[in-house]
Amino acid sequence: MSDDRRNVRPETLVRRMPLAEGVSRPVVTPIQPSVVYASPSIDTLHAQYEGRETGYTYAREGHPNATVLARKIDAMEGAEGGLVTGSGMAAVTAALMGIMGAGDHVIGGNQLYGRSLRLMHQDLARFGIATSVADPTDAEAVRAAIRPETRMILLEVVSNPTLRVADMEGIAAVAREAGVLLAVDNTFTTPRAWRPFEHGADIVIHSVTKLLAGHSDVTLGYVVAKDAGLQRAIYDFAVTTGLTPSPYECWLAERGLYTFPLRYDRAEANAAALADVLAGHPKVKRVLYPGRDDHPDRARAKALLGARTGNMVSFEIDGNEAAANRMVAAAPQLPFAPTLGDVGTTLSHPASSSHRALTPDARADLGHESTGSFRVSVGIEEIDLLISDFEQGLAAV
Incomplete structure (x- = not known):
């Protein structure tokens, strides 16, 4: 071992060194795997949590790669403030559990993704949330399923596996008349084919795992509500329950979006x-x-x-x-x-x-x-x- 190696002070090896800045910038978004972020003062940390300053604190509450990916999907959907989650089902769960509570009722399309139906039929009832399903190709069937305590309708535009097409315009009108939230899982159609917010939806959900990322190498979801208060409730639930995405998978998904x-x-x-x-x-x-x-x-x-x-x-x-x-x-x-x-x-x-x-x-x-x-x-x-x-x-x- 050289004298230089023997003379390195151990404390130097664990000291965090900021990256040197230059006049150029990376063409590809850097991966930032840090779990924690240091603030310069208590006052700054207060300002971050109160929304007066922008910054990160702990990766469960958000990290740069998730933000970059979310903003790109926001742009595709004509949305603001979307949240990336650890899976598509995490996004569905955050939308349902973040907004609804005991005594509420949700209507699902009867051909929803299998795990979405399982969540509705077997899990939500344990938290006092009632569920029922209706044929999404028939707006009147959805209207008939509405109860006084109905809070949300959850649909997919195109069903799996029979590829039936929901009466989205009719159901959006039914939801407006009843004052019920309309959540749309846009995974199959994607914003390339249909943008739910332009047709009366209140919440948009994606399994980013699928067409958006497109290479079967990430597991991610995305959820956004048109109303900022609802989005905050979704965010708080996701952060509290740890539905956190990996920075590396967010980076991979962003790469997939380019093509x-x-x-x-x-x-x-x-x-x-x-x-x-x-x-x-x-x-x-x-x-x-x-x-x-x-x-x-x-x-x-x-x-x-x-x-x-x-x-x-x-x-x-x-x-x-x-x-x-x-x-x-x-x-x-x-x-x-x-x-x-x-x-x-x-x-x-x-x-x-x-x-x-x-x-x-x-x-x-x-x-x-x-x-x-x-x-x-x-x-x-x-x-x-x-x-x-x-x-x-x-x-x-």
Whole structure:
């Protein structure tokens, strides 16, 4: 060991050194993993907590990478003050639990994401919050479900896995008349296709994990309320319960946003082409895609979303679960995974994943009758390669 190494004072090694500043700046947002932030004085700390100064204190209450990501999604949604959380379900939970309390009632769409439905059916009741579900394609069904104690309606614009399109304009009118908050999970549609605040929503939620980040390497959520008081309640609940996002994952998600419009448009074009090919295949009984004229909600999709039809396709093979299993095995290059929004196409089987807890009758009530049904999250591959992959799998049916 050199004399220089032996003569280093130990206390110097643990002293925090500020980064040297220069006339240039980084092109890429730096990752700032610090859990704590030092303030120059007690007065400054008071000013931060009271909103007179901007700064960070403890990462559970916010950190720079989460702020950068939140502001970018805010801009996409036409919002202000959004909050990034540790997952999409953390965002759903913060919206529900941060605003509602014992004695309140929430109405959910009957085809919400499976964990959202579980939260409503099994968890909220333990905190005295009543729940019910209604068909989101029927505004009058939602109106009929409203009670005097109803505080919120929670919907997705396009449902999973049957890709039904909600009557968002009608339900927004019902919510306004009743004085009920309208929360929209915009994960499937994204602000590229639909911006809920422009159509009467009060709260917008995202699983950033999916299309926004787009690479299956982060788990994050986002939630924003139009009213600043409601947003503060959501923030306080999220901070208290530790629904904190990782700086590194926020950094990755911000990186993903740079290519989001390109990815979305390419995946949407691929989905439209794949849906048409599947619809003409002799081993496919049914295809559900909002861009096709045979979709049950095609007129509403055109009125609501215009030319945007999304990257999700559902289809049913002419066979049972055993046949479906053969198809999966015959096309190993199509990742069989219960996710969506990746740059690569993924295939999922709702009867064995997202909807496995439902009885066959319950699945039939939702329009998802068969164990031969698949949901496809279409990616950005070359379309000819993608079609070839599906033809290879279907040949085994």
